[in-house]
Amino acid sequence: MAASAMSRVADWTTSLSDAQPVPYWLDDPQRPRPEPALTGDESCDLLVVGGGYSGLWTALIAKERDPGRDVVLLEGREVGWAASGRNGGFCAASLTHGLSNGLTRWPDEIAKLEELGARNLDAIEAAVERHGLDCEFERTGEIDVATEPYQAEELAEWYAELERRGLADGVELLDGDAVRAQVDSPTFRAGLWDRRGVAMVNPAKLAWGLKRACLALGVRVYEHTPAVDLVRSGPGMAVRTPYGRVRARHVALGTNIFPNLVKRVRSYTVPVYDYALMTEPLSPAQLASIGWQNRQGLGDSANQFHYFRLSADNRILWGGYDAIYPYGGRVRAEYDDRPETYAKLAGHFFTCFPQLEGLRFSHAWGGAIDTCSRFSAFFGTAHQGRVSYAAGYTGLGVGATRFGAEVMLDLLSGERTERTELEMVRKKPLPFPPEPFAWTGIALTKWSLARADERGGRRNLWLRAMDRVGLGFDS
Template identity: 60%
Template sequence: MQAKGSKLLASALSEAAPTPFWTDRPERPHPNDPLTQATTADLAIIGGGYSGLWTALLAKERFPDIDVVLVESAMCGHAASGRNGGFCAASLTHGLSNGVDRFPEEIDQLERLGRENLDAIEATIRRYSIDCDFERTGELEVATMPHELEWLQESHEAAIELGYRSELFNAEEVQDLVHSPTYLGGWWDRDGVAMLDPARLAWGLRRACLEKGVRIYEGTPVQRISKSKGGTLTLHTPHGEVRAPRVALCTNAFQGPLAKVSRHVVPVYDYALMTEPLTPEQLESIGWGKHRMGLGDASYRFHYYRLTSDNRILFGGYDAIYHYNGKIAPALDYNEATFEILSQHFFQTFPQLDGVRFTHRWGGIIDTCGRFCAFFGKAYKGKLAYAVGYTGLGVGATRFGAEVMLDRLWNLDTERTRLRMVKSRPLPMPPEPFRSIGIQLTRWSLARADQRGGKRNLWLRVMDATGLGFDS
């Protein structure tokens, strides 16, 4: 297929603001004041993304009278929670196939808990009147290479076996849903994914927490944790401190004050583009407006894309990038080479949208780990709990992680805490330079596998055998 020329791609990107579309809104809330004194709480939470906000809200729902303090280094929802694709998946294991491979003995249970978790998210959005454009559309996974058709067949059969509403489409049938010359087939999970506005979800959870009496201090990074007299922990911040008998660590990809967590987590940069709103004629030309399901292709280096409430297309993924020693910096949120690649792939997918311009371009970090789904742990003799490693599916799975942390902090024996998924953890990542070498070799191998009919080379097979394989 003929790619668009570099000048045309540059024109499509020329007016794209270098900022996340979701947070570029006048209704963005004003930040709360930072912590400037010493205080105490029954539960202290480090981090104000989805993970921390769900933990605070669920804690107040479970125990209405407890005092909860949440401290956030910037503003709630500013990082991954406000700049992701807005896919809210039921899966707790980064997809059914990854769950089957890693937790075969409890996959039915994990799938049920994941679907219940998605239902609970929808109920919470309604209960607190959170305006975040929640749509229970499901997700259509498409094959763009012949070998991917077999993968879609396997996913469809596994979904049917679990009793899910699942549909498989050939090349002609998938065109009835969305028109793209690149599609060879499709698999539609009708119920396992919802679309939403991620920043408005974060802002809505923040508002609900504040209304329930959670004290939120923004612009308040936690520099270290120390043990205090009386069995409490102290969170030290630049201008104040919080003492609490229970602490939930919700820093995800950002290195928090607990070193052993960062040994298992790798920050990977992901990038996205947002188009201008499509005209009715443009939307009709791609045939997507009727069902509005999320879309993703089945390649190892996959794209994800979806419609917004005003009929823009978010188009992201493909070029996940790791920087040496896990470097995180604001400048890395923008990668012009990746934006150009995504733009080219967008017009290859939808050539009928030639002339559409992008209004926003941005990136952000994903907290991935060796098993490509969340892991859980405790520290300070059980006074601190954490849940990290969501690998891009944290929009939904962080609520489940919050439940696990609360169960553990209150020493509750629940169905969740008895799961092997919750009790186990991935292997730690190797130190540098071996970490960078391994990640770059894996990226190269995955790209090569996409080009060679899905065939995994020796490196990928070794990673599979050691439990570090990638199957997304």
């Protein structure tokens, strides 16, 4: 390595010297105190397991649909401590992990899925207003940026496809000058700006706000109360916890990547660890050097992609690129911290924004994403319809979990709705194979995606085979 290159690496790692290995969003002095743990036995109409977005939306909507319904929510740690408090805070309308993925898998109902997704994001915005959720909600949209010539060509081709299908409303194609006028990076060659389909939020404050709203409507919330097992109990179900038991007519499971109480569901998801950095606040001069006056979320168009955005106090969150699958699919706290990925991300950050040289990172963290083979949520019931579940959001759950909550409640009610009629809801993804096949397949896919990025987007034989069987992934 040349001396100048070694110096640059040293500069990048120096920028991490003060970074705290905790999620920025959760490192908040206004973080609410947890509710007491459950001790003794309880009974209710609906038991919700999981205190992330999935469970919180389910409990809240259940009470809004029927204020007289008795609802209990159990959380094994603290509300919002896992994926709901560690993500980038991109709240997208898409229910299908992007329109491209949805068109590939459900072409006949994509118009309905897009409509439902737009309505879902509007409903989130309305709930923020109705319940006074102080979560820094900004309907800024998102720009997909091209950093290579082939990516710019693909964005133009995709925009033409959207126009042909009548799906380009609110979407603007930006050339190099236009995208750099929005956010100035020498690496940007083109962009596709979805002006309405994505909002920015403070993800931890959203979770904490939903918890307050649930409590205000009479939901009984117990934190530090893991659900140990799920069994039939008379006409309903019972869930055992370390210090008690909850009997319920119905149970909704929003545990996502953590082991599902319906054991046959576990093979449908694997944990993939994602990592992010947060800078110190930018000075007015630093912010002016990059523009970004419209505060959109951004993501680049590579397979190994970065996502980045501004916080309310003008820090830059910079995440993505590495996606780490631990052998055996274990979820462990030790995987939440990965210095080698932080160093890589810091180098990429300063390549994107060289004008910010000298900026330092205040926080660095990671967390597990509940990934399934179709890259968007799946749903189902168990125990003769007494239990429902939703999982597999694959990193796009900030918005889609509210839709998933409505699906779980629809399934428990036994109603036929516009949601339960969807093929997306009725059918499951392919499960992951046992080890060592899962690790080998994921590792080969990750290697192939990196090779495609290096070779102008050309997908190798393995990726083309995955595309043919419905397991292909194109970021």
